[in-house]
Amino acid sequence: MPQLDAKGRHAVAFTLNGRPAAVEVETRTLLTDALRHGLGATGTHVGCEHGVCGACTVSIDGVPARACLTLAVGIEGCAIRTVEGLAPEPGRLGSLQAAFRRHHALQCGFCTAGILVSLDAYLALRPSPSRREITEVVGGHLCRCTGYAPIIEAALEAAAELRGEGPALAPSENAHA
Structure with a gap:
């Protein structure tokens, strides 16, 4: 688990859509919030916040997961892929x-x-x-x-x-x- 800083936040480093990423989060921060508010990856939507609707689904190390049920501190070192990562290049659809x-x-x-x-x-x-x-x-x-x-x-x-x-x-x- 990532180390706490002086403010009680964790620095979490991972790969987001093939690029290195890092975000500082509280222990209770959900992956949806870290992606949307911490990194500006707003393609991951927040729906039911109970893992039922699937709007928040991301890929964690190649496995689909509900980002609304995943704590951001748990993705240290993981490869995360969001809908923004599906396009082969900017301006082109997959x-x-x-x-x-x-x-x-x-x-x-x-x-x-x-x-x-x-x-x-x-x-x-x-x-x-x-x-x-x-x-x-x-x-x-x-x-x-x-x-x-x-x-x-x-x-x-x-x-x-x-x-x-x-x-x-x-x-x-x-x-x-």
């Missing part, structure tokens, strides 16, 4: 993000960040998922707008594209972040 856009798989967008992070981690482990598997992954997130069908279609299309079976994206489809 395959999963572009598929969400093509399928209109988001409306208000509040749940989208957590869903994208969960699906990204799942597709890294299972590049050829079944519809049922994708449905189970998405079922761990509450979405009040889309009805889930376009999310599932987008995830299946992205999986095929990542395997080299899907259509190549035109540059204009990736032009907007």
Whole structure:
């Protein structure tokens, strides 16, 4: 566990979306608050604050986790990936993000960040998922707008594209972040 400073705060160092990061937090600070308020990574949303809705899902060392249930002091030395880390470069969407856009798989967008992070981690482990598997992954997130069908279609299309079976994206489809 990181050492306390004179103010009773912990300096926590980790990797955020492939870059070194550090933040000073109180022992009770949640990862959502450290990311959003300490580092300005506002793509991680705070929904229910009970780990039920999934809006706050981030990847910790490649495993999806609810940031609203994770103490920031516990991520010392970990690799954290948020929705901001899914794009291959600034101004360009990742395959999963572009598929969400093509399928209109988001409306208000509040749940989208957590869903994208969960699906990204799942597709890294299972590049050829079944519809049922994708449905189970998405079922761990509450979405009040889309009805889930376009999310599932987008995830299946992205999986095929990542395997080299899907259509190549035109540059204009990736032009907007």
